[in-house]
Amino acid sequence: MMLRTSQKIVWCPGCGNYGILRAFVKTLEALEDNAGRVVLVSGVGCHGKIADYVGVSSFHTIHGRVPPVLTGIKLADMSLIPVGFAGDGDAYNEGIAHLIHAARKNTDVTMVVHNNSVYALTTGQATATSPKGFRGRSTPEGNPEEPLNPLLLLLAAGASFVARGFAGNVAQLTELMLQAISHRGFSFIDVLQPCVAFNNTWELLRKRVHEVKTAGSREKAMELAMDPFATGVFYRESRQVYEDAVTAPEPTSTVEQVLESLR
Amino acid sequence: MMLRTSQKIVWCPGCGNYGILRAFVKTLEALEDNAGRVVLVSGVGCHGKIADYVGVSSFHTIHGRVPPVLTGIKLADMSLIPVGFAGDGDAYNEGIAHLIHAARKNTDVTMVVHNNSVYALTTGQATATSPKGFRGRSTPEGNPEEPLNPLLLLLAAGASFVARGFAGNVAQLTELMLQAISHRGFSFIDVLQPCVAFNNTWELLRKRVHEVKTAGSREKAMELAMDPFATGVFYRESRQVYEDAVTAPEPTSTVEQVLESLR
Amino acid sequence: MDFCFRIAGMAGDGIRGAGTIAARLFARHGYHVFANFEYQSLIRGGYSAAVVRVSDSRVGAHSSREEVLVALREHAAREAGGMHRVVVYDSSLFSMKEGYGVPMKEFADTAGAPEIFRNAVALGVLTWIYGADIEVLKRLYRDAYGRKAEADVKLAEMGYSHASAMLPRLRELRHAGRAKPVLTGNMAAALGAVKAGLRYYYAYPMTPSTQILHFLARAGKKLGVTVVQPENEIAVAVMAAGTAYAGGRVMVGTSGGGFALMQEAFSMLGMAELPVLFVEAQRSAPSTGVPTYHAQQDLRFVLHAGHGEFPRLVASPADAEDAFSLAGEMLNLVWRFQVPGVLLMDRYLCESAVTVDVEPSAVDVREPELWKGGDEYRRYAITPSGVSPLAFPPEAVVKVTANEHDEAGFTADDAATVGRMYDKRMRKEAAIAGELRGMSCVRRWCSGSDAVVTWGSAAPAAAEACEELGLACLQVRYLAPFPVWELEQLKGKRVACVECNYSGALRSLLREHLCVDAELIGRWDGRPFTPEELVHRLEEVFR
């Protein structure tokens, strides 16, 4: 199994996506034989191209719809390890409904958000996480909206594993990915990802990003989540996973028997 | 202006929706002349029928889409007072994306959710707020999902006015509606609404519902929100409203001038 | 023998339950039965009715010639309009000048049962009127409700004996054969799909498809079908895409408004070549429309669903038996050709309960072409038919994508690859048409020189009318690819299309594909056709 395909990477030089890709390849290396069970699901945006670059099974889906694809795959084959890669526009704007419900239902899948606080592939509009005042091409006079706090939201929605990484810290991010994958339940990692073309936060992030210790309760984790530069695992809890509750057992009746009962 | 139309009400006898309707009519009475500026927007479900019963302008929209209609109306005419009535299935399942973004953007509109924790009009399936174990027609062996905490979620999303009422306390609900409408920004009221046909919570709610005092901070409000039977205004803050930031001023150029500049 | 009666009241009176039990009662006597249900979008009150037709030959529609009305509410008695030979009403609630009063509510009170149990009294009365076997009714209740059936049994007996003292007996039904199963179109479609290997059903509740969700939520546990109700319709369709990708046979169900929300996902299935079967259960539209009423207004919408061009399968069953077969055939076909498919149903078909004569063994699981292993797997390998052999993770590295791609599934945008892959996908249309040529895409219900062409649940009523008038009646079962080869026979004939819509969607297809001009017999007030109405309207056209 080639963990990197021979496809040419077309991200801008210096893009934070390289760090995320690197961390994921390292994660796959660490998974050893289990890497063959990983299915990568990606959204639409610069981040989505990651499907072309990693030599595992993949489903490059439409904009905003990574979580239901993950769930659909897990339900079909529980032996698979679905890992999603979405953009902030993808996950927090277009598809936020799915994210919240996946967190609540607690399917055993992992969701990584390349949070560059901008719609990059469409050339730089403000997303839900763009800072107030952000000047993009659809907000030439500055973004009038308050940014969303995705970690707080996911904690409020009931996610059972909530973490934040930084594209500039591949070692930590690899560790987070490994923990997320081994966590049984819905695992969410928001990754601070500089976009050199439209929202270059390298300097800011290199200066401000720091690591926190996992909180003992959801309430405490919410407090941690108020800090936009905190990284690490914020919260983790063990809870029933969705697929265990809903998957039908092997059939015990036939259609013929059901028809008979309707006579 | 007739605040009640002559349309026959087709809610089940004993339905909590009657209390919400009564509270809203009282609210309109209290608004006096301003009642003529109220535009009622309703979703699809039993709750949505309220549009037929109230004699103000109304837009009975499709399932899950109350918030964008409210915003669209407010942007078109800031003198209007858009008030939305949605179901829990409507607001927390089908259309949760809009709710979160409306809260974040802080348009000056009011959103009332008839939260009966069930899809009632489609005869009783589990919604996002149905209790775990709830036996509905699509969950004959009990709902396997953890219920969503809508107040917590809305607080995390940045709503500037967050309240909960009870369909059995019309006086309090009227007061909440009046405060919500007078609050400048996105006002959210979750209303505990018994559905006698599919989720009769009258007894439970009559026993458990109690009132809390408004919290001084969002964090404190989140703590209050952990109690599913607490009612009252949980949180209120004053913040820039969306329409003030985005509405274009009167034109200063003509199309001809723009064309000239493109020569 | 062919008769029809109505049980009417309001929502909350158990009208649907009564109609279903009535249908099963006569089905157990060996008769053919069709029960249409009319109800409003509300939970208590309003108007609700079951119209049950019983015959000794096959029936696929209710009739407008009703002979008995059982009215559980005064307004339901008033709406009748005097066509009934016998009117029975609940004399403990109201009184009428004509008709037979039965104190149903009093009986229920006596039995200590809630008001909704009045419907058992009504059934006892009907059993008497038609000379059916009260023991069969009692057994039916016990089979259906087990130990909870005793109040029903008791009240049915009270109704029966009260009626035997006071009411006329219109017929003397005897056992006419073996008990027949009674299914709705929804149940039939669900079972047909299960027979073809269905393992997953995803749906968000929406009339008139909701019953599939309810039925499979119960029966699925036994039949090995995982049933999930996601947060909204977009999640439904996309989740199904994920499941199909990983090898799970999946169906989703919705109505027009929900299918509208699934359009982007539908197009993705076309590009990614993933097989998902959609049940689109039409109801009176546009938009929320008249949500509990009938229509066939979404044909063109479904045929052209999703942006861009890609092959798809669309089929529309006429009745429950057809729904059983087509659901099975379609599930196999979408897998064989790796395309999205739509089973286009409608309110009348979905919810009406009817006796069926299905031969379950006619449907089975057909395996698609699977990858035989070897070198690197190419998910989109180019083949003459356009169909690429399938593999699922973790057996191979399987790369699917909503972007245009090369054979291995990597994003591509160069003109040569784009053109080649587009051709590959579109070639499947010819392959599908080739397959359909060996199947029955158009059903000839009866023959004649002038022809009626119809689709969906309009067919049985149309066929009945055509039979009477000596017209040919053709039902188009497969609508995409459009089976021109079975319809060339229409050229030069006088043709009318019967469909529950305003614009004549099928009529426009006859023009588009065959340059055949047809008269439209349409209806768009939310009500299905009856054979009697169609006789009248067809006479006008073919006179």
Next chain:
Amino acid sequence: MDFCFRIAGMAGDGIRGAGTIAARLFARHGYHVFANFEYQSLIRGGYSAAVVRVSDSRVGAHSSREEVLVALREHAAREAGGMHRVVVYDSSLFSMKEGYGVPMKEFADTAGAPEIFRNAVALGVLTWIYGADIEVLKRLYRDAYGRKAEADVKLAEMGYSHASAMLPRLRELRHAGRAKPVLTGNMAAALGAVKAGLRYYYAYPMTPSTQILHFLARAGKKLGVTVVQPENEIAVAVMAAGTAYAGGRVMVGTSGGGFALMQEAFSMLGMAELPVLFVEAQRSAPSTGVPTYHAQQDLRFVLHAGHGEFPRLVASPADAEDAFSLAGEMLNLVWRFQVPGVLLMDRYLCESAVTVDVEPSAVDVREPELWKGGDEYRRYAITPSGVSPLAFPPEAVVKVTANEHDEAGFTADDAATVGRMYDKRMRKEAAIAGELRGMSCVRRWCSGSDAVVTWGSAAPAAAEACEELGLACLQVRYLAPFPVWELEQLKGKRVACVECNYSGALRSLLREHLCVDAELIGRWDGRPFTPEELVHRLEEVFR
């Protein structure tokens, strides 16, 4: 005079900027210009090109006969294929056997400017090659970038003087008339809508419509247009519904995938009778497809968009001038008839920059029929045309709904009301057709006995080819209602349809509405037609 050149490099080289400045340079000399941009779905790297055609008569398409190539990257030089008379390349980055090396990067370094400023050197070189006025170029830079223009100006001069020493001069352009404005189809549509009273534009970014969002986000502040980018496309369409309800003239923009998400809302607009104008900017589909490439694959999808039946307007412009007029006409029409409308654009039209000769005064604001006051307002008052007079809150109590309803806007489900209201809405189709009969729904670009029928941005190239071959060329501007009355003339003729798709959507409409069979000249590899290709392919058909 008619020539064409290419500037090519990769994303990040400022190719689009260079092409636009080049177009404006020749437009300022008074020439007609058309610039096509090709780029991939990535931000840095890959292949990116501007193909600019200049002529002394009107041009609506680029040409495949290019005479000059300016290559900013080696791979862009390699892809050329040897057709160019003159190849210019950046000799500081790579070397070539043939062609003229200009050390563009070195020049930029000398000027202390980043690499992207090489494009100004390229423009200086082109100015020399075509004998254009370097002063005009410098003024253009200063007009466009103000004080930030000086590096560009300097580098343009360096390119010009370097070229004047070493490169041939192919032409001696003189000022041929007044400077013409250069617009893209996107900008033209935006401005046409503003001229017709647009006050709100809502959109979620999606190629190739995104430019409207960017353009109006800037220009809207001056033009009185409120621009909002909501959380997703569903919010876009539904928010627009709210705005239209309250009286705001609103347009939304998206591409096929976004429009797919808006289907349920589209159907609601049909039922609620709310006027919203949609720009659907087609790109290569299905699904994400080839997102920055061209196609005309969504015609049938748009014509049948939304579940259920309801009248709609669909129009498709051929070029920027047409986009200006049609956007204006359509905005007025959707308000007049209170229906949703789709302005069906495509990548080639949306993003190509072209000189236009618009007469802004041809478009103005037409008021719909307003309620005159009086008794209670009935939002859905039944009228002969089906159009009900409009009022907006708080002037009246205005009740709109997505459910079927009575005239006052209250929910209704009885057969009589449902039928009547359905009729009322559908009657508007005839009223719209009546209005269209007085307008120009089909444009005859040139005449001949055999006919080419086409739509959208395929028209200018098709017309050019037809002109050369002596064929008639008809462009169908309004596609719903379909203007049969202007197309009856096709009956009995030899007809070909030119459209960038595989299935021949327009061709199928000619069959459906006119029983006219046409040959299809299609293309589906993401590339638009050129006139030269069409001459060749039309010759094959009409030979």
